[in-house]
Amino acid sequence: MRTDEREDIEAELRDAKWYRAIGVALCLTALPAGLEARRATRAHCTIRRMPTDEATIPSPRAARALALGHREWVADLYFIAGLAYFGESLQQRSQQRFLQPYARVTEDIDPGFRRPYVWGSTVSVYTHRMITRRSIELSNEHLLRGLEQFPNDGEMLYALGFNYAFEMLPFVAEGPERSATKRRGALYFQRAAAVGFGPAWLPLTAARMLEDSGDESTAVDLLRDSLLRTEDPTIRARLEQRIRDLTGGGESDPGLAQVRAVERERRESFPYVSPALYLFVGPPAVR
Numbered sequence: 001m002r003t004d005e006r007e008d009i010e011a012e013l014r015d016a017k018w019y020r021a022i023g024v025a026l027c028l029t030a031l032p033a034g035l036e037a038r039r040a041t042r043a044h045c046t047i048r049r050m051p052t053d054e055a056t057i058p059s060p061r062a063a064r065a066l067a068l069g070h071r072e073w074v075a076d077l078y079f080i081a082g083l084a085y086f087g088e089s090l091q092q093r094s095q096q097r098f099l100q101p102y103a104r105v106t107e108d109i110d111p112g113f114r115r116p117y118v119w120g121s122t123v124s125v126y127t128h129r130m131i132t133r134r135s136i137e138l139s140n141e142h143l144l145r146g147l148e149q150f151p152n153d154g155e156m157l158y159a160l161g162f163n164y165a166f167e168m169l170p171f172v173a174e175g176p177e178r179s180a181t182k183r184r185g186a187l188y189f190q191r192a193a194a195v196g197f198g199p200a201w202l203p204l205t206a207a208r209m210l211e212d213s214g215d216e217s218t219a220v221d222l223l224r225d226s227l228l229r230t231e232d233p234t235i236r237a238r239l240e241q242r243i244r245d246l247t248g249g250g251e252s253d254p255g256l257a258q259v260r261a262v263e264r265e266r267r268e269s270f271p272y273v274s275p276a277l278y279l280f281v282g283p284p285a286v287r
Contacts, residue, residue: 057101060108067109075110078102079119086123099123100138107145114153117146121159125167133171136163154197161188165209179213186210190222193229200235207242220246227259229275 057078058066067074082102089096103120106113120142125135143160147153165185172178189206192198203226210219220243227239243256266275269284 057098057105060105063105063109071110072113075106075113075116078106078109079113079116082106082116082119090128093128096123096127096129099127103142107142111149114146114150117142117149118155118159121146121156125163131167133168136167136171139163139167152195154192154195157188157192157195158198158202161185161192161206164188182209183213183215183218186213186219186222190225193226200230200232201238203230204235204238204242211246216246224256224259227256228262231275 063074063078064071079102082099085098085102086096088094089099100120103116103123106116107120121139124139124142125131129135140160140163143156143163146156147160150156162185164181168181168185169178172181186206186209189198189202189209193202193206203222207219207223207226210216210222223239223243223246227236227243230236230239240256247256263275265283266273
């Protein structure tokens with residue numbers, strides 16, 4: 001090979017190396033921009049994508065038949081599926097068309113499964129959607145169904161009282177219906193307090209709501225009943241003061257005197273027994 005041919009080949013190789021280096025440099029320079037463009041495109045597609053809101057839920061009757069006697073197991077499966085659906089619906093902000101069917105089918109398959117009643121009540125109201133009167137009514141339906149199975153469930157009683165006393169009132173106009181709604185909430189609060197659920201001041205709140213609804217006699221009865229069940233000296237003093245305010249009888253109020261007599265009897269006979277339990281135990285037998 002002649003010298004001039006060899007020099008030409010070497011020059012071409014040097015030029016090719018430079019072209020490759022320049023190409024690699026251009027690729028490395030464009031890579032971040034390309035990745036950013038890809039990320040932006042995916043984000044745009046995700047935002048514009050219409051989320052699906054679909055589920056296949058059999059009727060309670062069909063689900064019980066398909067369970068082949070294993071109702072508790074099938075209820076667990078549908079409850080877990082309902083939880084997953086609720087989480088996805090919050091993330092996708094979908095219409096949540098299948099929340100109620102999931103809750104109802106779980107309740108119907110295994111009526112003795114307590115948690116779905118409370119869950120169904122909660123997700124009926126507290127979602128990304130606006131609270132409406134209908135959502136509160138659906139919440140109450142779950143709780144009332146639950147109380148058919150668990151009549152002394154304090155959490156459900158308290159939740160019903162809260163729904164009527166606070167969540168429902170903005171949708172009820174002034175008048176008889178509003179008073180009836182307050183009274184219903186107060187009575188559920190009373191039942192919750194009677195089974196030991198809720199804060200110690202709950203009877204005072206319930207009594208105030210009964211007063212606002214115009215039912216002072218029931219408010220006094222509620223306060224007296226709560227006084228029989230309460231050990232907290234601060235709450236007892238407030239209950240007694242409210243009874244005196246409502247009855248106007250002062251220290252001579254016969255109902256208050258009777259409650260105090262029962263409390264003295266408890267402390268003398270069974271001081272280690274709670275006031276609520278003493279109502280069932282009663283005074284010691286006379287020999």
